[in-house]
Amino acid sequence: xxxxxxxxxxxxxxxxxxxxxxxxxxxxxxxxxxxxxxxxxxxxxxxxxxxxxxxxxxxxxxxxxxxxxxxxxxxxxxxxxxxxxxxxxxxxxxxxxxxxxxxxxxxxxxxxxxxxxxxxxxxxxxxxxxxxxxxxxxxxxxxxxxxxxxxxxxxxxxxxxxxxxxxxxxxxxxxxxxxxxxxxxxxxxxxxxxxxxxxxxxxxxxxxxxxxxxxxxxxxxxxxxxxxxxxxxxxxxxxxxxxxxxxxxxxxxxxxxxxxxxxxxxxxxxxxxxxxxxxxxxxxxxxxxxxxxxxxxxxxxxxxxxxxxxxxxxxxxxxxxxxxxxxxxxxxxxxxxxxxxxxxxxxxxxxxxxxxxxxxxxxxxxxxxxxxxxxxxxxxxxxxxxxxxxxxxxxxxxxxxxxxxxxxxxxxxxxxxxxx
Amino acid sequence: xxxxxxxxxxxxxxxxxxxxxxxxxxxxxxxxxxxxxxxxxxxxxxxxxxxxxxxxxxxxxxxxxxxxxxxxxxxxxxxxxxxxxxxxxxxxxxxxxxxxxxxxxxxxxxxxxxxxxxxxxxxxxxxxxxxxxxxxxxxxxxxxxxxxxxxxxxxxxxxxxxxxxxxxxxxxxxxxxxxxxxxx
Numbered sequence: 001x002x003x004x005x006x007x008x009x010x011x012x013x014x015x016x017x018x019x020x021x022x023x024x025x026x027x028x029x030x031x032x033x034x035x036x037x038x039x040x041x042x043x044x045x046x047x048x049x050x051x052x053x054x055x056x057x058x059x060x061x062x063x064x065x066x067x068x069x070x071x072x073x074x075x076x077x078x079x080x081x082x083x084x085x086x087x088x089x090x091x092x093x094x095x096x097x098x099x100x101x102x103x104x105x106x107x108x109x110x111x112x113x114x115x116x117x118x119x120x121x122x123x124x125x126x127x128x129x130x131x132x133x134x135x136x137x138x139x140x141x142x143x144x145x146x147x148x149x150x151x152x153x154x155x156x157x158x159x160x161x162x163x164x165x166x167x168x169x170x171x172x173x174x175x176x177x178x179x180x181x182x183x184x185x186x187x188x189x190x191x192x193x194x195x196x197x198x199x200x201x202x203x204x205x206x207x208x209x210x211x212x213x214x215x216x217x218x219x220x221x222x223x224x225x226x227x228x229x230x231x232x233x234x235x236x237x238x239x240x241x242x243x244x245x246x247x248x249x250x251x252x253x254x255x256x257x258x259x260x261x262x263x264x265x266x267x268x269x270x271x272x273x274x275x276x277x278x279x280x281x282x283x284x285x286x287x288x289x290x291x292x293x294x295x296x297x298x299x300x301x302x303x304x305x306x307x308x309x310x311x312x313x314x315x316x317x318x319x320x321x322x323x324x325x326x327x328x329x330x331x332x333x334x335x336x337x338x339x340x341x342x343x344x345x346x347x348x349x350x351x352x353x354x355x356x357x358x359x360x361x362x363x364x365x366x367x368x369x370x371x372x373x374x375x376x377x378x379x380x381x382x383x384x385x386x387x388x389x390x391x392x393x394x395x396x397x398x399x400x401x402x403x404x405x406x407x408x409x410x411x412x413x414x415x416x417x418x419x420x
Numbered sequence: 421x422x423x424x425x426x427x428x429x430x431x432x433x434x435x436x437x438x439x440x441x442x443x444x445x446x447x448x449x450x451x452x453x454x455x456x457x458x459x460x461x462x463x464x465x466x467x468x469x470x471x472x473x474x475x476x477x478x479x480x481x482x483x484x485x486x487x488x489x490x491x492x493x494x495x496x497x498x499x500x501x502x503x504x505x506x507x508x509x510x511x512x513x514x515x516x517x518x519x520x521x522x523x524x525x526x527x528x529x530x531x532x533x534x535x536x537x538x539x540x541x542x543x544x545x546x547x548x549x550x551x552x553x554x555x556x557x558x559x560x561x562x563x564x565x566x567x568x569x570x571x572x573x574x575x576x577x578x579x580x581x582x583x584x585x586x587x588x589x590x591x592x593x594x595x596x597x598x599x600x601x602x603x604x
Binding site: 058059062065066080083084085086087088090091 | 461469
């Protein structure tokens with residue numbers, strides 16, 4: 001759509017756009033961009049994740065201006081941020097809880113994709129880019145957690161880097177290389193800080209690819225069927241900009257509750273004790289968003305196999321577009337998968353519970369069953385269900401399913417508003 | 421062109437006021453929210469409380485002999501303390517104030533004439549003038565000489581020659597005893 005606003009500003013924009021079609025691109029991707037008219041609130045979490053990424057980068061840059069990446073000073077510099085720097089407590093709590101919020105959003109986003117089959121042809125690469133973002137997020141979160149140099153920071157760094165010692169023959173050499181020394185120490189802290197600053201910008205780059213892939217075919221939708229014409233779509237602005245903004249306001253209320261009223265609820269108090277390389281805390285737990293992987297790691301009695309399965313539980317997600325053999329995207333039309341999906345949700349929550357508790361008695365049993373189910377779900381049930389299940393008939397089109405009169409007269413509503 | 425005409429018609433339409441009002445108020449409230457969110461980020465760049473806590477320095481003047489100059493740190497900046505000789509006090513007082521670039525009588529720059537306390541940062545571009553150590557070039561007025569761009573200060577720390585616009589500043593200080601001062 002050509003820019004028709006009168007005046008000098010518009011002439012300047014047209015001059016630039018002719019040479020560098022940036023405004024035209026925004027107009028195309030954020031304004032006219034045809035979006036399925038039936039998106040539910042589960043589709044808010046993508047934009048929320050993007051906003052959280054920006055919040056994390058901005059709070060992170062301001063924290064970096066006050067933080068000292070040195071084993072001797074790191075802990076004190078964080079305490080200085082909390083006590084002496086104006087609003088330092090707020091920036092740090094926003095960053096700390098922001099990480100939790102970011103993961104919560106991304107996990108909901110991921111499970112939404114699993115429920116509605118958003119990874120299926122032609123969105124396989126979109127899904128794979130999402131999994132890459134998740135892996136980069138986990139690396140970034142882990143390295144960020146090491147920076148305050150408290151007891152949990154130190155021992156998390158020790159335990160996680162030691163995962164690589166499970167690799168036969170060269171394992172210990174790799175770990176020494178990761179540390180830059182013979183234990184987790186100042187060189188480790190310095191490189192983690194450098195990488196913790198770098199990785200978010202790589203995430204930004206992958207997010208852009210994720211968006212390019214998304215806009216190639218547009219969003220999936222609760223019905224999981226393709227958009228067939230303007231009667232199935234609404235322009236992104238103002239319909240979904242407003243919907244996303246409303247979701248953002250609701251989300252900010254939850255986020256603010258944690259930042260201002262329960263800032264340490266999601267973290268471990270142990271991390272307010274300075275790192276002590278001579279003393280491991282009695283009970284080590286990772287942050288909640290890593291508990292399921294940690295539970296898988298602990299449930300396997302063999303060191304190498306445990307590490308392989310913990311990493312494998314994430315890498316398995318890359319294969320999901322091909323493991324799921326069902327031609328139907330949305331679980332709404334898959335009478336069995338609709339229920340099996342919730343088994344995975346329960347399974348992951350159970351793994352979280354297992355990871356949080358010391359490995360004794362029932363916890364161990366639940367951990368082993370839940371670990372087994374996780375892999376069975378993806379490797380056996382996914383391919384099998386596609387073959388066994390009889391999907392319910394799909395609606396002819398989005399508009400025929402969601403509009404009273406089948407959208408016969410509403411085609412015109414799909415056109416952009418003249419003056420929103 | 422058709423779009424342009426259409427916009428003019430709808431823009432003048434009275435039915436548009438309600439939407440305009442909603443957009444305007446929502447944008448205004450959103451703008452206030454964003455400004456409020458930016459505030460703590462900018463605020464965090466202010467000097468922190470531990471930095472502000474370093475803002476007073478106490479100095480014992482008893483060991484400083486007549487004619488001796490002492491440098492102490494206050495807020496990370498050098499403060500020059502000069503135990504002036506009677507001749508130096510006299511030359512500082514015998515200046516025609518109206519001839520100075522930054523007119524100030526010596527009496528306005530000291531609490532006790534024998535003790536000159538000034539911030540040792542040249543008012544031109546922030547270098548530290550010479551003159552504190554024995555053997556330093558003190559310049560033709562017997563005060564201080566800035567090596568960066570050649571500003572020359574007299575025995576009251578007033579600018580006499582060179583590019584600096586102002587006299588060396590006098591920090592806030594008070595005598596807490598006969599020979600002790602608290603700067604800041």
